[in-house]
Amino acid sequence: MTEESEWVAPEGSWASSAARRRNMQAIRSRDTKPEKLIRRLVHAKGLRYRVAARPVPNLRRTADMVFRPAKVAVFVDGCYWHGCPEHYVPPKTNSGYWSEKVLRNVARDRDTDQRLADEGWLVLRFWEHEPSDVCASRIADVVLERRAR
Structure with a gap:
């Protein structure tokens, strides 16, 4: 080199x-530390799910965790790549490109949320900095509630 x-x-x-x-x-892009920790906690609560799967086959988007029967899609968003209002810091180098990339990611996230909602799915989004145990509890509560319907 x-x-x-x-x-x-x-x-x-x-x-x-x-x-x-x-x-x-x-x-x-997958299997990040926050994702793996949340998955482990959700699994410990007795819930099973698909990892990095398409909730809707004809939509070229993958969720971090998919609970198909309950129609719940979970995304654990990275603060930088998804423009966290608390932690996103614009890059100093090549800022135009990266800032536009993050804006496109945010727009795609909103589009994904809408498309999944139109198909009857509930989308849960968490920031990577959120406490994993709180995220796992919320996921379990929502999935169990939707399964009970």
């Missing part, structure tokens, strides 16, 4: 440096 000062981004890449590119490639 060449020195950092000689680094050239691959065609189509928005990475501002080799280090930034490595960092961005290491970010997980």
